[in-house]
Amino acid sequence: MNQTFTIPRFRLPGLVAALGVHLPQWPHSLALASALNLAALAGLLPKESLAQMEGRSFLVEVLDAGGQACFAYHDGRFRPLLTVPAKPDLSFRANLSAFLQLLARQEDPDTLFFNRE
Template identity: 75%
Template sequence: MSQDFTIPSFKLPGVLSTIGAHLPQWPHSLALATALNVAARVGLLPADSLAQLADRSFVVEVLDAGGVASFTYRDGLFRPLLTVPPAPDLCFQANLSAFLQLLARQEDPDTLFFKRELSIVGDTELGLLVKNMLDAIEWPPLPRLSPFQR
């Protein structure tokens, strides 16, 4: 009998956050900006909404991993920022499990926000725009994970 895989809520050990915070953060920014550009190119992100992100700064902080990614959207591309802006237009903070639950569509941003597992700080209108963009993404179906697949 096949069961859907669910991502449990978890928190990485504190030592990982301590170590992660001392590592260079620009690779996270580069990886996230690249992934967002691919998502935009294949049509997962609505082009009309992307224009509203122009020249705004964004930060995504994975609290329990000590990782921070910062980027902007300019001239039709997501571009990594090599340093974290002191006052980004929008900042998302959560533990790794919350971000994974969002990506897997197991939880929505509102639920995580009200459970205090996701913090969204900055421009409220921009936050709603990004939330609506994420909600509108139609992910391609992923194969089911089962230890008994043949």
């Protein structure tokens, strides 16, 4: 019997975000930039797309966790940023469940966008 696991939509308790915003955010940036570099080395990220990212900054916010990760792509590598730029080139904001659904390829970005996720 083959069962697939689906990630339900959920929202972390407000206390998590209230505490999360007071924690250092640089570890998130370092972890995400490292993971993206590994994915690029493994060939999981299209080289054409990476070339278009050159010199751009990115911000990923996990709203219900109170965390954020900021990074840039420069000289062929993702690099963590210790401070958030005034205007990142691209910003993603969602709850943890939406990001997990994207990673699991359970939902596509358009569906989440139109559902206001």
